[in-house]
Each structure stands twice: as structure tokens, then as C-alpha cells.
Amino acid sequence: xxxxxxxxxxxxxxxxxxxxxxxxxxxxxxxxxxxxxxxxxxxxxxxxxxxxxxxxxxxxxxxxxxxxxxxxxxxxxxxxxxxx
Amino acid sequence: xxxxxxxxxxxxxxxxxxxxxxxxxxxxxxxxxxxxxxxxxxxxxxxxxxxxxxxxxxxxxxxxxxxxxxxxxxxxxxxxxxxxxxxxxxxxxxxxxxxxxxxxxxxxxxxxxxxxxxxxxxxxxxxxxxxxxxxxxxxxxxxxxxxxxxxxxxxxxxxxxxxxxxxxxxxxxxxxxxxxxxxxxxxxxxxxxxxxxxxxxxxxxxxxxxxxxxxxxxxxxxxxxxxxxxxxxx
Numbered sequence: 306x307x308x309x310x311x312x313x314x315x316x317x318x319x320x321x322x323x324x325x326x327x328x329x330x331x332x333x334x335x336x337x338x339x340x341x342x343x344x345x346x347x348x349x350x351x352x353x354x355x356x357x358x359x360x361x362x363x364x365x366x367x368x369x370x371x372x373x374x375x376x377x378x379x380x381x382x383x384x385x386x387x388x389x
Numbered sequence: 390x391x392x393x394x395x396x397x398x399x400x401x402x403x404x405x406x407x408x409x410x411x412x413x414x415x416x417x418x419x420x421x422x423x424x425x426x427x428x429x430x431x432x433x434x435x436x437x438x439x440x441x442x443x444x445x446x447x448x449x450x451x452x453x454x455x456x457x458x459x460x461x462x463x464x465x466x467x468x469x470x471x472x473x474x475x476x477x478x479x480x481x482x483x484x485x486x487x488x489x490x491x492x493x494x495x496x497x498x499x500x501x502x503x504x505x506x507x508x509x510x511x512x513x514x515x516x517x518x519x520x521x522x523x524x525x526x527x528x529x530x531x532x533x534x535x536x537x538x539x540x541x542x543x544x545x546x547x548x549x550x551x552x553x554x555x556x557x558x559x560x561x562x563x564x565x566x567x568x569x570x571x572x573x574x575x576x577x578x579x580x581x582x583x584x585x586x587x588x589x590x591x592x593x594x595x596x597x598x599x600x601x602x603x604x605x606x607x608x609x610x611x612x613x614x615x616x617x618x619x620x621x622x623x
Contacts, residue, residue, distance in 0.1 A: 319536060320562075322496050368453070371446055371482065372537060375488045 413602030435476025467622030488537030494562025
């Protein structure tokens with residue numbers, strides 16, 4: 306299988322209230338050494354043939370991420386695509 | 390005048406928006422998300438709701454609906470388009486308006502009657518108000534926090550493109566208390582609160598919302614008489 310993974314994260318300057326809520330809950334687990342939590346989204350795209358990074362980048366830029374507020378990174382998933 | 394109201398899968402307020410258009414004196418024309426034909430409407434409302442389940446991001450998938458391709462082209466050509474709540478999110482995702490709507494800062498869904506101060510009155514949808522007029526219309530959103538970079542916010546304010554701000558409390562953390570904005574030409578307006586829910590004494594907190602719908606009729610009457618549609622008049 307030819308899998309491309311897209312990680313979408315809010316840009317650093319965009320407030321992430323969900324991440325803050327999680328960070329604020331950590332002390333209740335006894336965790337006190339975390340200074341920040343930010344939440345993003347991982348998307349797995351399976352191509353029928355060869356993994357097409359350019360195509361994946363286009364999909365990410367047009368649909369998966371909103372460039373106004375989000376950054377994304379894409380990579381071929383090594384194990385699935387037999388890439389070292 | 391014919392005002393089109395789009396129904397996406399998951400739209401909730403299309404019925405109310407059509408009703409508001411009728412109460413303002415227009416013929417409401419229902420437009421279907423899968424049909425690229427705009428059926429000759431003179432203006433379009435993108436209603437509130439949760440188009441495509443708000444999957445991925447609010448408005449992200451609706452932007453690619455067949456009807457939106459026609460609306461985006463027509464909006465660039467001057468067609469008046471009003472996006473309310475989810476419709477505002479769709480307009481931002483379609484890049485017809487700058488910025489984005491994100492999760493309410495306090496994470497709560499906020500549903501209440503909200504005071505706004507109208508600012509820009511030179512748009513197709515706000516020309517019936519007076520600058521500084523305070524209006525009361527319902528707000529109901531979970532992802533209504535307007536964000537944009539500082540440069541964009543400064544430009545919106547410098548160019549008089551903030552159409553309304555929240556007063557007496559910001560319900561979602563929107564930057565600079567922005568409740569609604571317009572594009573450079575003044576034909577495309579996005580607003581987070583719901584004017585279509587404030588058009589009748591029986592069900593709304595005021596009749597203030599009707600002004601958006603009567604404004605566009607006035608703009609259309611003016612433009613069909615050979616005048617300029619918004620933007621130019623300041």
C-alpha cells in the first residue's frame with residue numbers, strides 16, 4: 306500500500322483552546338511538568354499505485370489544511386511504502 | 390427580486406433565511422448544493438448550520454460543492470452574497486473573505502441574544518443601517534472565533550470592512566470583537582450572529598435582522614437603476 310501521512314497543526318500564533326484545556330487537565334493526572342499542549346490532526350492517504358507526494362501536497366493545501374490558520378507536513382509512511 | 394438560499398447537507402437555517410427574505414419582500418429561491426445552476430437569482434444567502442457535518446473544518450467541504458463554484462464566480466462578478474454563521478465559515482474557506490473562524494476561545498457553544506454595533510454601512514447587505522447603530526440579534530456557534538493575522542486585521546479596519554462588532558460582551562473570543570466583515574467590493578458579507586432569527590416579534594429578540602435583507606433589495610434596486618452596487622459609495 307502506498308500511504309502518505311499528512312500532519313496538520315494550527316500555526317504557532319493561533320490560539321489552541323482545546324490544547325489549553327488538555328494542558329489544564331494534566332495536573333489532575335498528577336502531571337505538573339508539561340508547559341504546553343497543542344492538538345493537530347493526522348490524515349492517512351492511501352494511493353492505489355505509487356505514493357504521489359505532489360498530489361498529496363495539493364490535497365493538503367487545498368482541502369486538508371486551511372493555510373490561513375494551519376501548517377501541514379507530509380511524508381510517505383516508511384513501513385507501508387517500503388521506503389527506508 | 391429573487392434571493393437564493395443554499396441548502397447543503399447539514400444546513401439548519403435555510404428555512405429561516407428563506408422566510409426572512411420573503412418578509413423583506415423578496416422571492417426566496419431554494420438552491421441545492423449539488424446543482425450548479427443559480428436559477429437567475431439576484432443575491433445569495435449561505436445559511437447557518439453544520440454543512441457536511443462540519444467534518445474536517447467548518448465550511449471546508451461545502452466550499453467544493455457544485456453550487457459554490459457558481460457562487461464563487463458570481464460573487465467575484467458582483468453578485469451580493471451573505472454568509473451567516475456556517476455560511477461565513479464557507480465564505481472564508483472559499484477565500485471570498487479573509488481570515489478564518491475557529492473554536493470559541495472558552496470552548497463552550499454560545500447561544501444568546503447578542504448586541505452588535507454596525508460599522509460599515511456601504512455594503513450590499515448593511516446599507517439600510519446607520520453607522521454606529523446598535524442591533525440585537527441571536528448568536529449561536531461553537532466555532533465563531535474570528536482570527537486573521539495582524540496585517541489583515543489592520544487592513545480590514547483601515548478599509549472600513551468590519552461591518553459589525555460585538556458589544557456588551559464578546560461571545561467567542563473573536564479578535565477585535567469582529568462579528569462580521571465584507572470583501573473589498575462590498576457585495577460579499579459574512580456575519581457570525583443570525584439576522585434571519587430576528588425578523589419577527591413572535592420568535593426573535595428584535596426585528597433588527599430584517600435590515601440585512603431589506604438592504605440587499607435596496608442595493609439591487611439601485612444597481613438595476615444604473616447605480617453602483619455598494620463599495621463605491623462610502
